[in-house]
Amino acid sequence: MLQPQQLQDIAISARALGALFYYSPESEACTPLVEIFTSSEWCSEWPYGSEPQLAQCMTQLAAATNESLEDAYQRLFIGPHALPAPPWGSVYLDKESVLFGDSTLALRQWMRQHHIEGQSGQKEPEDQFGLMLMMAAWLAETQPQALGEFLSVHLLPWSSRYLTLMIQDAQHPFYQGLAELAMLTLASWQQQLAIMPVACELYR
Numbered sequence: 001m002l003q004p005q006q007l008q009d010i011a012i013s014a015r016a017l018g019a020l021f022y023y024s025p026e027s028e029a030c031t032p033l034v035e036i037f038t039s040s041e042w043c044s045e046w047p048y049g050s051e052p053q054l055a056q057c058m059t060q061l062a063a064a065t066n067e068s069l070e071d072a073y074q075r076l077f078i079g080p081h082a083l084p085a086p087p088w089g090s091v092y093l094d095k096e097s098v099l100f101g102d103s104t105l106a107l108r109q110w111m112r113q114h115h116i117e118g119q120s121g122q123k124e125p126e127d128q129f130g131l132m133l134m135m136a137a138w139l140a141e142t143q144p145q146a147l148g149e150f151l152s153v154h155l156l157p158w159s160s161r162y163l164t165l166m167i168q169d170a171q172h173p174f175y176q177g178l179a180e181l182a183m184l185t186l187a188s189w190q191q192q193l194a195i196m197p198v199a200c201e202l203y204r
Contacts, residue, residue, distance in 0.1 A: 006192060007140045009047040010147070014137035017182050021087065022130025025069040034069065038062050038174070048188035049181070057184070060177025072172035085165035089127035092158035092202045099125050107154050114146050127154070129162060133182075136189075148193045151186075156197035159186055161204070 002010075016033055023029045036042050043058045067075075077087060094101030104127045111118065111126065116135070118126050126132075132155050139147045159182075166179035190197075 002144065002192060007144050010189060010192075011137040011140040013047065013185050014133045014140065017178070017185065018130045018133030018135075018137060020130070020178055021133060021182070022128060025073050037178070046181075049184035053184055054181075057177045057181040060173040060180065063173035063177075065173055067172055069172075069174055072170070072175060076166075076170055076172070076175055084169035084171075085162055086204070087129040087162060088125050089129075089132070089154070089158050089162075090125065092161055092204050093200055095203055097203050103127065103154075110150070110154065114143060116143075129159065148195045151189060151193065151197075152195040153198050156186065156190060156195070157200040158202060161202050165204075 016037075019029050020033055020037070025031070025034050038061055040058055040062070043054050046054055049057070065072075075081070076083060076085065088099055088104075089107070090099055090101035090104045091097045093103035104125050107127050108118075116138075118131075124131060126135075136147065136150065136155070139150055163179045163183045163186075167176050167183075170176050170179065
């Protein structure tokens, strides 16, 4: 069982990363986070990754680019063109690479079994990467005994593929750095919880 400080670290890091992968960078939820992560303030406080690894993430997150962060968010998470790295688990786990696929339904069933309610009225599938990180934060705070199963069955089987595509194809240093930081963070959670992702065939 993780110690209270370890669970707090998971909750804080999951909530911050989840918001940045889900909300617009100009939203009320994200504006202060963008200010923090485009500075060097966060680096010494982040509980995961080595100093060189975090320095690399920090360099990317703060790098100047011609494309605005809002435009990059629109291109990477909304469209209208095909997304280079779709942020929904079922795109990777379902043979047809569809939204609201069997893996999404399995996640919904798991949420019902653990009395977890999704965001009321949301049209976004529950397996959106940012939403799932925020769910991990909630679990760390309220149902830590369920966190390992959630990660190993529902998030980790596809998250590395998603983050790899984001690093390779996002073409924006902020979101590439964010994906690298998420990769480091998830690897640390996996090690701390001593869990292995369920073996799944990926279709993207």
